[in-house]
Amino acid sequence: MTPSRRHFALALPSALLAAGCAAPHRGTGRPGDPIVLTLLSHYASGTLHQALKGPVDEWNATHDRVKVRTKAVEFTDLLTTFMVRQAAGQGADILHPYCLWNGQLVRAGVLRPAPPEHAERIRRDYGAAAVGAVTVDGTVYGYPTEAQTYALYYNRRLLREAGIAGPPATWPELEDAAYRTTRRDRYGNPLVQGFGLSANDDATTVGQTLALLHAAGGRFVTPDGRSTAIDAPAGRAVLALEHRLVTRGASAPAVNVYQAFPSGRVAMVVGAGWWTGSLRPLMGGDYRDVGVAPVPVPAPGARPATLATGFMLGVNTASRHPREAWEFLRWLNADRVTARNGTAATRMSMLQVSAGSLTARADDMRALLGTGADPNLRPFLDALDYAVPEPNGPGAARAKTLLRKNIEALWTGRSSVEEALRTTRRQVDQEVSRPW
Amino acid sequence: MVNVLTPRSPERAPDPLPGAPAGHGRRRGRHRETVVAYLFLAPALLFFAVFLLLPLGFALLLSVSRWTGFDLGAIEPVGPDNFAALLADGSTFLVPVLTNTLLFALGTVALALTGSVVVATCVDRLRFQGLWRTLYFLPIVTTVVAVGNVWKYMYEPGGLANGVLNALGLGSVAFLQDPDTALPSVVVVQAWASLGSAILVLTAGLKSIPASYHEAAALDGAGPGTVFRRITLPLLRPSLLFVCVTQFLTGLQSFALITVMTRGGPGDATNVAALEMYRLAFDHGDWGTASAAAFVLFAVVLVVTLAQLRVFRRAGEDA
Incomplete structure (x- = not known):
């Protein structure tokens, strides 16, 4: 074997190993090197995938310093993916768990408590069942998304x-x-x-x-x-x-x-x-x-x-950019924009309604569903007022x-x-x- | 590339250098050959270390720890607590989970072994043996998810199995929903799915029996039943042992088919050890108990396999 070949043979596996083990570059936020936040959800296919893509594309087009990259797996693989990626030090910055898992995720130190201003906004803007679902031992851990x-x-x-x-x-x-x-x-x-x-x-x-x-x-x-x-x-x-x-x-x-x-x-x-x-x-x-x-x-x-179940968007304790992650979540879940029919609602509410689902923001839902929506959604919306959250x-x-x-x-x-x-x-x- | 491990013939061996001691040179050569041999073995050893020893050691550590599956720094030693929890009064792991596992494996082996002996003996006497073997082998190359779903539909209240029963004037049976019939129903599917590989091994075993034995027995007036019992079965014992051990091990570790067909239900009627471990670890974040369950299952597998080998050895088959 010639020296150059030998060097190549040694260098290639080393480079591959280094590339495989190294954490992906997440950016610094300086001009030309934006911070990249990862969002892991189960919106892997169909209407939900398309629905989430819309606001994320909008964020990326309007924000130079912080970009968001979505990763999606099927719901059945979601908890396992959280576990494996977290154990490997590759946990996403923003997680989208089923609220049933919240106690387990908090116990494992995966979810970061919502900063006071966000927690206050969540308690104020959402129904009791949704707030209960994202709360563990009195602490709020994220923004409620789809509510069932x-x-x-x-x-x-x-x-x-x-x-x-x-x-x-x-x-x-x-x-x-x-x-x-x-x-x-x-x-x-x-x-x-x-x-x-x-x-x-x-x-x-x-x-x-x-x-x-x-x-x-x-x-x-x-x-x-x-x-x-x-x-x-x-x-x-x-x-x-x-x-x-x-x-x-x-x-x-x-x-x-x-x-x-x-x-x-x-x-x-x-x-x-x-x-x-x-x-x-x-x-x-x-x-x-x-x-x-x-x-x-x-x-x-x-x-x-009746029973209420749901999902939430929260921030990983391992995220190196929690402030930016919470800022994105506020933009997605709390800032109100005007829909095509002239009603004002959050991007998350619009996203869920476009996918045939609901959020726990009853005011948004009533405005967005209006008169032309499927009347069968109305009883689910009304139930948000009296539903009991899942433990x-x-x-x-x-x-x-x-x-x-x-x-x-x-x-x-x-x-x-x-x-x-x-x-x-x-x-x-x-x-x-x-x-x- | 020169095969450095090939022993050199004495006449082709180079003479030692003038003045150098011959024994020292041979030792150096042997040492070099050993190093090279280990270098060749290194990839395989590395593979075993990474994919067998490392997970085994990690599982052993987890079995005496509490870990939620997220943070490697949060592994908390708890001693034998996980094993105690599995074996505690009221725990469902021993009964029904482990008993279901053993019944599932036993049922599968019994059905698959009986079926494959019958089919292999018949195929051995037919024309187009390759075609028959291929047909029986098809379930092996079919994905478990497809097999499980097709059988699930056949077992449904309006499905094929109940259609046949109804055509015979019998009432419908809730095969997968009745706790009394759910486990046997899944056993039938597992046995059917593993028939192909057993037939393949047994037909190869049948081919290795010299025809002269059968001819001699026929000349002595032995009937087909006697020939099968006294000649075919004893000479088929090595193949039967192989099928028995491998099917039993597969049965004890079975997971996918049950997940697809019943998810362990109704209740715990078809819950088996592998499925319970998966749920404990991945659904409930209880990796310590799941790992302890894995070691209990490992002990069961080991004992059962040793018992099988002992039984066959006593019967005259040196495995």
Whole structure:
């Protein structure tokens, strides 16, 4: 081997190793060398990807000193990507986590508390559920972005065919409508489920149950997040309702409700607001049969309540430019601009509405949705006023999984209502009281 | 390139330099050859160190620590707490997670082994053997996600499996939603998916049995059943051992198929150790308990594999 070749052979791997290990240049903010902030989110494809691209491009075109670069992964890979990149010292400056993970991220020292002026603005401008979702132990950690509340989706045609004039407002009406709309073939295969129960994943299975639980005035965990509160009359009533619907044949958790409802094989189901955006293109003309109503309450006159979940934009503790990152978040989430129809709203609100979703800024939503928007979004918007945020303590994700397993055990006859509540209490108490 | 490791023949070996001691030269040459050998081995050793020893050591450290998965500086030693939590009263790891794992692996091995012996024996007597082997091998080259989803649809209340049952006048079965049938239903799919590789190994084993043994047995009046039991099966034992051990190991570590088909549900009915570890680590940020679970599973795998080898050795097969 000649000396030049030998040098090249040594230099190439060394250069590759150095390039691979070195942190990317993030800029200094001096003229010609702008600071580059990275934003990691799950807006990886479709309308959300396009929706986020708009304001980021606008920021980059109008700001010379600080630029923003977005990185996106699928939602299912988001938490893992946070972990891997953070452990490798490559964490993004701005993170876009699901609020359920906030306790876990705070415990791990990933999220930076919002500076006082931002925290004050967030507490002032957003609804209580959204503020609760971005708050851990009394500290605000970011700007709420998309907000999801739960409501009752129903198929007008199926209700009409069963002689039911409108959506149920109470649990007795819900049960009656569910039994009347259910149809099965002679082998017991469900043709139409009166009330769909999703056994798809933690989010949908637990989401619908917690929505009904809140409507009954109950809670999953205590306000301090240190013990479970579902083993109470409200929790007993919800699980008993679901158990009756399954055993009497009105619900078939075996069927994927997210496929069955769009094809007209489910009369009613409790779901989150994001689904409207998917149902409309999926169902085409049949979407006119879809209606949305508040989650029914146990008895007439009861105060409405439901579940709220959401995401937030926060700043990484490892970011070298936190001030610039918070400045970008303020510009995106708090500064108001004028939309095409003349209404003023934040860029984030416009972004979410353009993607068929909502933010927790009720004033923006009412202005942007106006009169021409999908009327099915209205109940989700109204629910922002009374929805209860999902617990977000350090063991919240695990507690949610444990609750799902016990709900499924109840639906499949493995446990009674009392056993399911007892086991949930024991397991969740053990999880949320762990000394992290 | 000259192969420096090739031993030189005595007649071609150069004479030692005048005045230099012959033994010293040979030692230097041998030392040089050793260094060169290690240099050649270095990439493989480095690969093992980086991708096997390093993660193993890290997992061992995590199994006695508390770590949320984000900051390497925040690894906090907790001693055997993670193992104690896994084995504590009320923990779901031993029952049902670990028992599900063993049942899943056992069921898969039993079904796949029986099926592959039957199919391989039949294929061995057919024409176009290559075609049959290719057909049975197809599930192996199909992605697990596709296999899992197709079977999932077949198991659905209005799916093919229930369609067949209904056509026979039987009621529908909630294969994946009934906790009593969910695990066996997934076992069937795993066994079906691993049939191809087992058939490939067993047909190769069958080909290695000399035809003269069968001819001699036939001359002695042995029927097909006796020939299969007394000649084919004993001589197929090395292949059976290989299939048994590899299928069992695959079964114990199975993850993807269950994730696609049931996500461990309903409840914990199909939850297995690998899936539980993944959830603990990546969903719940509990890397310490997840690593402890990995070592418990490792111990189980080791014990089961040693037991299998011992059983086969006792039966006369020196693995």
